[in-house]
Amino acid sequence: DIQLTQSPSFLSASVGDRVTVTCRASQGISNYLAWYQQKPGKAPNLLIYAASTLQSGVPSRFSGSGSGTEFTLTITSLQPEDFAAYYCQQLNSFPLTFGGGTKVEIK
């Protein structure tokens, strides 16, 4: 199984900050990586797919990059509604796997 390691697991930031979350795969997954945002009590919401493609309707302050084994999710100018948990997921092979998550909280 492909393991995804997200870092950091917890992040404290202020409104307006630039935030970067990293996801490392245990083996190469090309660009078969998606990023999701999840708010408490809600279902995950797709932000980025194919490592760098912004899902329709997602604000442009979210961006993704990477290929192979290392990927990043960047939020430029963090907004109040961005405080949430973020998960990466690999769709290169089954079983599909998720990273452990990154919780972004208000400093």
Add this chain to the structure above:
Amino acid sequence: QVQLVESGGGVVQPGRSLRLSCAASGFTFSSYAMHWVRQAPGKGLEWVAVIWYDGSNKLYADSVKGRFTISRDNSKNTVYLQMNSLRAEDTAVYYCARGLQYRLDVWGQGTTVTVSS
């Protein structure tokens, strides 16, 4: 609008069974693979199972293989998850999600399963 609505969750004793349903609307259900993903209380996301658009292939996480069965009825726009021999560690919110290449793009609101005596 595109929507997935799960149902069938509840409290069940260890060793018993439960069947979850996920009703789809707003898109051509028979054209898409469908997934189940779960989230234990306070934990991260765990992929559970997938069924191909036509039901021809089904894959499972090792943690549920042999106990859970995914199925679909394209005439009813519904995907199911039959859960047998339930264990305490199956306690979670269960989400169904639409599958596309590179992502799960539409998710239901989730249904809660609690396995407890």
